[in-house]
Amino acid sequence: MSEDGRKVRIIQGNEASVEGAIAAGCRFFAGYPITPASEIAELMSRRLPPVGGTFLQMEDEIASINAVIGASWGGAKACTASSGPGISLMQEGVGYAAETETPCVVINVMRGGPATGQPTISSQQDIYQARYGGHGDYEIIALVPSSAQEAYDLTIKAFNLAEEFRVPVYLLSDEIVGHTRERVVMGGPIEVRERVAPPKEGYRPYAAGPDGLLPGMPAFNDGYRLLVEGQHHDERGIRAGDDVNKSAALVQRLNDKVRKNIDRITDVERVDLDDAEVAVVCFGSTARPALEAVQSAREKGVKAGALRLRVIWPFPEKVVAELAGRARTLIVPEMNIGKLVLEVRRSAGGRAEVISLPRLGGALHTPEEVEGAIMDAVKGGNAR
Amino acid sequence: MRGTFKIVIDAKWCKGCGLCLAECPKDVLQWSGARSAKGYNVPVQDETKVCTGCRLCELICPDQAIRVEGERQ
Amino acid sequence: MNEIAEKYLRQEALPMIFCPGCGDGTVLGAFLRAVDELKIGDQLALVGGIGCSGWMPVYVNVDTIHTLHGRAIPVAVGLKATRPDRKVVVFTGDGDAIGIGGNHFIHAARRNVDLTVIMINNAIYGMTGGQAAPTTPSGATTQTTPYGNPEDPFDACKLAEAAGATYVARWTAGHPRQLIKAFKEAIQHPGFAFIEVMTQCPVQAGRYIKGGLDAPEFLADIRKSVVTEAQAATMPPEELAGRTRIGLLHRSERPELTQRLAALNRGEKR
Structure with a gap:
């Protein structure tokens, strides 16, 4: 380890994603075994308990993404990981996270599909699933690592973007990146966006700023009396699905908060x-x-x-x-x-x-x- | 079981389902016949009957529209 | 509006969506009274599924999340795991809990995670217009069983117990005082607590299954169909046949999930 806390290891991209997640403050992981993503769950189960975090192996991927949503509102930076079939099962949950502006990270270690397809072989077939996989109009952010080093760096970035934009963020890794062992520099001075609790006075959970973004992220049980609603809702979180104007405004903002801030997100x-x-x-x-x-x-x-x-x-x-x-x-x-x-x-x-x-x-x-x-x-x- | 009880039914919330009438062991509630702003027939207390303050009407009311005032003595 | 409702309901979210005579409001009222008696209003986190019952927690002025159809329990598991000090209560329906969400239901019971799961059983899919549910009686006509239901219903309480729930009770919307007591017990129970509440759904089940019963008639019908352990002890077998057992059905002790997870955080190997 160097003086500034950096250390160099030869690890898989999947392991690098776990280290990146924990460095970014991830303290909750829920997942279900699947090739070629299982190493992420395996390493999370080792790494999270000693740092005060929680690992849960759920009954399926639907439960995994929904537990992640619950944990995120409970106050933890939260993450799940899977591959094609499991990511397909998660799509309704990803859409829910987008609708309710729940920060979370979904790692897809892409394999060949459709169906069971090629469990052990790489692909980049799921890029549009990440963008359009759920029903309805919403935008997400997706990062694509090319190396184990980037699996580390971009996982950290994925958590930061999830917090900043209150949106589900995909790390679209693939079997080759996930399973290739190579040199990864970890630790040292990294940029981590901490969760900031919004002021409680007159707080309206879905009142956005001029950039379309919600200020901070409140947690359950901290006195906000939150209402998190999956139906279209107004600024208080009260259902407004039968109000065409409020519904249109919400969906427009959910898309614009990513589209109109693209210059802050683009990374080439x-x-x-x-x-x-x-x-x-x-x-x-x-x-x-x-x-x-x-x-x-x-x-x-x-x-x-x-x-x-x-x-x-x-x-x-x-x-x-x-x-x-x-x-x-x-x-x-x-x-x-x-x-x-x-x-x-x-x-x-x-x-x-x-x-x-x-x-x-x-x-x-x-x-x-x-x-x-x-x-x-x-x-x-x-x-x- | 003595005391004087007043059953207050809030016409703003009552949906006229009749559960309170059926629940009352002393038949204290009856239909008013008057329609609320939402069009429901809101029950009223029959002053000729004796309410024992059991609060079953308050407990069964799905719309939390009933308040039984008065304390058992 | 009564004092309990004024104290606990999220006024800006009213009126409640429930049809006239729906039992959901009665059950919610009993829950609020249990919360008030336990003085735990500031320790609650509520989770609702999809269906009429999923709206119940939305009207309570505490931290509430209204989730996807069938997914209330995994969301609650995630919430509870991050804040084990809170009383996490799930409001779900028969379709939500043991239809689309059945897998989550049995696994949460198996984990014995400290949740209170209140399952409203109206024996039908009410919000979508009266289709057959996994709880619809055999032979019953609904919008999707026009020739009579060719399937048999689940017994949710037996399912919960078999899967590992450590508190299991069944009551009806016609037992508000017993519900208050059961909710208090369930909330204080350190493990997976399950309460099934049989309710009248006059608009859908009343029309399609019961041939047009109104709310008071329907509730009376439910009351006639159930029996407590004490009542059963003195009842002749011919009268007992076909009745559903209500009351506290199962209670046991087993290590609870979040306490075991906390032990992992302390470095103890299980």
Whole structure:
């Protein structure tokens, strides 16, 4: 351990997520075993009790997300983790957390689907589930780590964003990130957003500030006499589902508080983009071969670059639009049928050619495959 | 079981379900026949009958609309 | 409005949604009186499910969470685990607790987590318009059993006891004084306490199952269908047949979950 409290360990991304969660102040975890996310529950069951936290293995994933919601209102930073089938079961609960503005973190270590699919193999198929998985209109925030280090860093960030925006935040990890053991620097001076109790005088739990955000997070049993209501509600929490104006205002705000604050949330890494003619837009484990391909192409004198997304939702459309105005071609490698490319294409608005590089089956793209797409694009080739 | 009891039924909350009438062991309550602002027939105390202050009407009322005033002596 | 209601109800949330003659309000009144007698109004955290009964805690002016259909119990488990010092009470219905939420119900009982679960049993899905519930009597007609219910109902109290609940009682909306006593016992019981309350639902069950009984008739019908242990002891078998047992049905002691979790926090291995 260094003087500033940092320590270096070789651990899996799943373990790094647990360490990040605990560093961020997570003191409640409820979950249910599932491959490839089980290590998160296993390590939480070891790590939480000694730090005064609670681990509960629930009867299913529906119970897990709902226990997390209860714990969050009880005053604890709370988290659950699962993979495809379990995350599907959680969707109603995630929507409830969005409606009631309950801060919580959901870690999805993505595997191949649909159905039981590929329990032990990676995918990036669930990105739209994170955004649109529940019924109704709401926005969430989703972060995508590319490495064990980012599983640590972005889990901390996920908790901070959940508190700041009073919203469920996904960490969209995947089997490759979750199970790859690599060097992780932990501890030291990290930024943690503590929960702030709002003033009780005249408190209205759902009265938002001008930025659409609720100030602080109250806890049960601290004298607020809270009413947390899953039906559309007014600023006091009283049901208003039959009031078209109040219902519209609430749903608009639940979406706007994320959409209109996108500049505070967007987090991208720009690699060699200043003069790039071909840019790879990448995220998660797919970014690993993508960045290698860009470096290799550069070494061959090709003006290639990469835009790596650390926050995938809300989608950084302004950043992509600006990039599309400068680069000739955008290439989108992803381990699914070709999903994020739709958002990239929409944001590019026809200003750049957008090439989809999807991959099914769970094997990561090879650097050569991505580099081949870059070279085809440079030659004006026929890669589509 | 002595004392004078007044059964106050709040027309703002009463839904006229009749549970209090059925519950009263002394038939002290009767339908007023008058409609409340919400359109319900709100019961009233029959002053000719003796209320023993058992408060069963107050306990059974689903709408917390009944208050029995007076103490058992 | 009576004094108890003035003291404890969340006035801005009124009026209550319940139909005229619904037993839910009576049960809520009994609960408030139990709370008042125990003087624990400032220690309460209430959780409601979905259905008519899930609205009951919404009208109480304490910290309340109105959850998803079937999920009141896991939310309550999360709340209780983070604040074990509080009295967490769940208001749920028969469909909410042992239909859609049955898995959570049996596992919370198995864990013996210190919750009070008040299950209103109206034997029907009332809020959605009168469909068959897991508690609807065999042969009963409802909106989804037009030819008579081809299934048999659950006995929620037997289920609770088999799953590990350490306090199990059943009363009816026609027993407000007994309910007050049972609620006080359940709230003070250090473990999973379950109280089933058989209630009249004049608008749905009254119409579809009972052929048009009004609230007082329906409540009288429920009272006739139940029997206490003392009554049963003197009743001839032919009169006892088909009646539902009410009263305190089970009470036992077993280590409680949040106390065991606290021991883990102190470093004790279980």
